[in-house]
Amino acid sequence: MPKPPWVTRLGTVPREPLASLPSPLQPAPRLSDALGIEIWVKRDDLLGLGLGGNKARPLEFLMxxxxVKNSDVIVTGSGPQSNWSMLAALAARRCGLDSIVCFYGDRPRESRGNLLLHGLIGTDVRWTSESTRESVDTMIGSVAESLRQDGKHPYVIPRGGATPRGSLGYLVGAExxxxxxxxxxxxxxxxxxxxxxCGTQAGLVTGVAAGLLSAVVGVTVSRPVEECRSRVLEIAQAAAVLAGTTPATANIVTVLDGYIGGGYGVPTAEGAAAAALVLSTEGIFLDPPFCAKxxxxxxxxxxxxxIAGPxxxxxxxxxxTLFVEDGAL
Ligand SMILES: Cc1ncc(COP(=O)(O)O)c(C=O)c1O
Incomplete structure (x- = not known):
């Protein structure tokens, strides 16, 4: 089958190989029996950068x-247990760049999970001493500005790497x-x-608009559902411009609500039960903040x-984050 023209165009967008691709797509027969619908699992926990995870895909395009822009340091941020920031710092090492990561709050007495890994990587971590996520955005801006004044070439990436360019990683994933x-x-x-x-769903939705996938359902685990719907659509439409594909429309953006529980990173009983079911039927760990919910x-x-399946x-x-105690995110 001849490839559509956008595939050639996407091939010209700068991309640094970081992930082991393709990740496996596996049937989940015992989970399917338990739930009464056909289920498969796409193992992006096995992507091969660090301990795996979806952020390896956007990082290929961002790095x-x-x-290409001759940057010498990446500047990004998030919460201290963010998989994003840890993988971004690791990707920077793989590309020979420095990284500065800004976290909200203050350094805790003990470092667990992703924060512990940052210590091993030797990331330059800065703390905002404020509890809001917006304080991270402000600090990212001021750190980048002072680096520029020192003659450095920072590459700024917003929280989560959720940009149109980053979401191209999941257009490739959709393909x-x-x-x-x-x-x-x-x-x-x-x-x-x-x-x-929202960057991951945006990339997959771009794949739906391009005719690669039938449907995508996202489940919000942190942001208000309406904010997710508009962010997914906005990022997906801008990604389609970059890739030269058909832009997504609102009717293909499905985001479900009701599973955030006490907030981002706060485990829920339903999430723990669902993760236990997957572990006992398929032997796969699901992280509490994202996959479990x-x-x-x-x-x-x-x-x-x-949902009828498959x-x-x-x-x-x-x-x-499996190694972080409940509520410590
Ligand atoms: C393990 C994991 N799953 C899912 C997501 C959600 O991806 P996105 O932020 O692109 O919506 C994240 C985001 O950090 C994550 O770390």
């Missing part, structure tokens, strides 16, 4: 751009899933995932009969 579905004889599958900063919504949807659940990583 590619940073290198990969589409080809794996063809090989497996899997038709009309819905991709199901946890949504945070996303799976809780899939368990409910299957029980309510609101479903491809995106196991998006987050292994380091």
């Amino acid at each position: 590619g751009d940073a290198l 990969e899933i589409s080809s794996q579905c063809r090989d497996a004889g899997l038709h009309n599958a819905t991709v199901w995932l946890a949504t945070g900063s 996303g799976m809780a919504s899939l368990v409910d949807a299957a029980a309510q009969g609101s 479903v491809i659940f995106l196991v998006s990583g987050g292994a380091p």
Whole structure:
């Protein structure tokens, strides 16, 4: 089959290979039996950068751009247990760049999970001493400005790497899933995932608009659902311009609400039960902040009969947060 022209165009966008691709697409027969619908798992927890995770895909395009622009240091930020910041710092090392990471709050007495890994990587970590996420955005701006004044060339990446360029990583992911579905004889599958900063869902939705995937369902685990819907659409439409694909429309952006619980990073009982089910049936760990909550919504949807299957659940990583005690995110 001849490739559509946008595939050639996407191939010209700067990209640094960081992930081990393709990640496996595996059937989940015992989980399927338990939920009564056909379920497959896309193992982006096995992407091969650090301990794996979805952020390796956007980082390929973001680091590619940073290198083309002759940047010498990346500046980004988040919460201290963010998988994003840890993988960004690691990707910077792989590309020979420095990294400065800004976290909200103050340094805790003990470093666990991703914060511990930052210590091993030797990331330059700065703390805002404020509890708001916006304080991170402000600090990223001021750190970058002072680096410029010192003659450095910082490459600034917003929290989560959720930019149109970053989301191209999951347009590539959509193409990969589409080809794996063809090989497996899997038709009309819905991709199901946890949504945070929205870049991952935006890339997959761009894949729906390009005719690569049938449907994508995101489950918000941090932001208000309406904010997610508009962010996903906005990022997806700008990504389509970069890639030369058909832009997404609002009707293909589905974000479910009701699984955030006590807030971002606060584990829920339904999430823990869903993660335990996946572990006992398929031997796969789901992280509490993202995948566990996303799976809780899939368990409910299957029980309510609101999804018929087949479903491809995106196991998006987050292994380091399995080593952080409840509520310590
Ligand atoms: C493990 C994991 N899964 C899912 C997500 C959600 O991805 P996005 O922020 O692109 O919505 C994240 C974001 O950090 C993550 O770390």
